Amino acid sequence: MLASSGYVSRVAADLCVGCGICADSCQFGALSVSDGLVAVDTTACMGCSVCVSKCPEGALSLVRDPAKSEPLEIRALIARAGSAARD
Ligand code: SF4
Ligand code: SF4
Numbered sequence: 898m899l900a901s902s903g904y905v906s907r908v909a910a911d912l913c914v915g916c917g918i919c920a921d922s923c924q925f926g927a928l929s930v931s932d933g934l935v936a937v938d939t940t941a942c943m944g945c946s947v948c949v950s951k952c953p954e955g956a957l958s959l960v961r962d963p964a965k966s967e968p969l970e971i972r973a974l975i976a977r978a979g980s981a982a983r984d
Contacts, residue, residue, distance in 0.1 A: 902944035903968035904959040906937045912956035919948035919957060
């Protein structure tokens with residue numbers, strides 16, 4: 898089962914050189930290159946950040962998408978679980 902992180906990938910058009918490395922790394926088919934620039938299909942993007950780590954130009958970043966689910970506050974959930982276990 899998969900769930901969105903609540904974020905989507907965003908391209909800085911002035912940094913992208915259209916190499917396609919990010920599109921090859923996206924397991925969700927959310928990226929495509931056209932006319933030397935990558936485009937993000939935000940409905941397909943899960944916000945996993947793999948493409949961000951692969952871009953050699955630093956042209957990708959994750960931004961919050963209100964249309965997606967709320968991000969999980971992992972540290973708060975762990976702290977709450979630890980507190981409940983001690984009670
Ligand atoms: S890897 Fe970076 S530079 Fe290459 S197409 Fe993707 S966003 Fe553009
Ligand atoms: S964040 Fe993940 S799902 Fe979204 S475009 Fe990048 S690799 Fe694909």
